[in-house]
Amino acid sequence: MIIETHSYPRAAVIGNPSDGYYGKTIAFLFSNFKASVQLYHSPELKIYPQGMDITSFDSIHHLVENVNLKGYYGGIRLLKGAIKVFYEYCERQNIKLDGRNFTIRYHSDIPLRLGLAGSSAIITACMKALMSFYGVDIPRAVMANLVLSVETVELGIAAGLQDRVAQAYEQPVFMDFNKATMDKQGYGNYELLKAENFKNMYIAFRKNLSEGTEVLHNNLRARYNIGEKVVHEAMEKWIGLTDSYRDALHKNDQEAIHDLINQNFDLRRSLVAISDGNIEMVETARSVGASAKFTGSGGAIIGTYADENMFENLKSALAAKEIEVIKPSIVNKKNG
Known part of the structure; x- marks a missing residue:
């Protein structure tokens, strides 16, 4: 059985970039574009490269154009980081994963490096696929934290929680990242909003x-x-x-x-x-x-x-x- 999961780009409506500084924001996802992950059981654990991961170019101009549009790194590092963080979370929670391996691939048509949270969409879709494959339930607020840690801790990308919260809840969200609240419970206070009001x-x-x-x-x-x-x-x-x-x-x-x-x-x-x-x-x-x-x-x-x-x-x-x-x-x- 092939598991296929999706996540979508995020639009920050108000308050950004204060989400990384104990601020407040409102954001929603929109489905005009999407990131998809496919995962299925296989003898070995394999990650398939996609368009962002190419290492062969028609010319030096093609290489420079690719870097300008897509950055220096592709999506494989995002999947590797997500798998590692998922595994370590399960270990901390004493969740026993069975010994099955899997093959995973991704595809995304979210325009890159435009502030639409394309990278975290791939990570979120990967997390959802892993949760489905291993039968693990992770609370949405916690999943948002895990996705953020893939980027900030594992990959050294400066980012805030806003994108990952919206992608975890899949609904417009008012987010309050008050420091005292964050210190106490490990995540902010999140209020779901009505899409029709936007x-x-x-x-x-x-x-x-x-x-x-x-x-x-x-x-x-x-x-x-x-x-x-x-x-x-x-x-x-x-x-x-x-x-x-x-x-x-x-x-x-x-x-x-x-x-x-x-x-x-x-x-x-x-x-x-x-x-x-x-x-x-x-x-x-x-x-x-x-x-x-x-x-x-x-x-x-x-x-x-x-x-x-x-x-x-x-x-x-x-x-x-x-x-x-x-x-x-x-x-x-x-x-x-």
């Missing part, structure tokens, strides 16, 4: 603006750790924006939602350097009246539009700059 949202991206999340977080982490006042103040402001957004969401206050999304990006712009291409994306979207902010580390933006006429204007304005625009199909597991 109205008139778009996501846009330009693949040649790809940049790994570590570029942002490594810089912020160093500044945060030395106690830079402006960084700590910004984290508090992002917490306030997230609380306000949740209130506006419950009240269906679209004007407030529009303003809060813009404030989230403007605060980020005041704090860290942002490339001209990324600024252009945001400003082009805003030029037709839409709100706009990053979905993650850069290369993709999210925002709201007032009506279909504005959406068409948004598509036209961004298409002129070779930027793709989609309406996200928000994942809502409780409704299947």
Whole structure:
């Protein structure tokens, strides 16, 4: 029997990047793209390489183009890390795994290095496949922590919990990473939200603006750790924006939602350097009246539009700059 599991890209709606700094965020998954893992019983444990793992190139230009779009590392390291962390978790919990081996392969069409959590989607899908194969149940909040540890501990990738929480719960989530709470229970307080409350949202991206999340977080982490006042103040402001957004969401206050999304990006712009291409994306979207902010580390933006006429204007304005625009199909597991 072949086990096949899926996970989806994450869109950070508000509060990012405070999730790695005891902040608050809201995020959802969208199924326009997905990462899939196939796992089945086999005599030996095998991991099959996929498109991100190629080591043969047509030319030096092809190699450089591949690195620019996909980074230096492929997906095999993600699967290896996930398998190791899963095994060690089971050992700590005195969960006995049977002696079966397996073959595992993955596929993902999630655009890479655009702040859409493509790497953690592969890891999450792998964790789900391992849980199914061995009959192990891991609480969702704990699974999110395990997925994060694959990246931060095993692979040395700077990241926060937000992506992994959304991918574990498969529903829009309000996340509070208050330090006292995190220290006490090992994870944050997570409140599930209604997908239907996220109205008139778009996501846009330009693949040649790809940049790994570590570029942002490594810089912020160093500044945060030395106690830079402006960084700590910004984290508090992002917490306030997230609380306000949740209130506006419950009240269906679209004007407030529009303003809060813009404030989230403007605060980020005041704090860290942002490339001209990324600024252009945001400003082009805003030029037709839409709100706009990053979905993650850069290369993709999210925002709201007032009506279909504005959406068409948004598509036209961004298409002129070779930027793709989609309406996200928000994942809502409780409704299947």
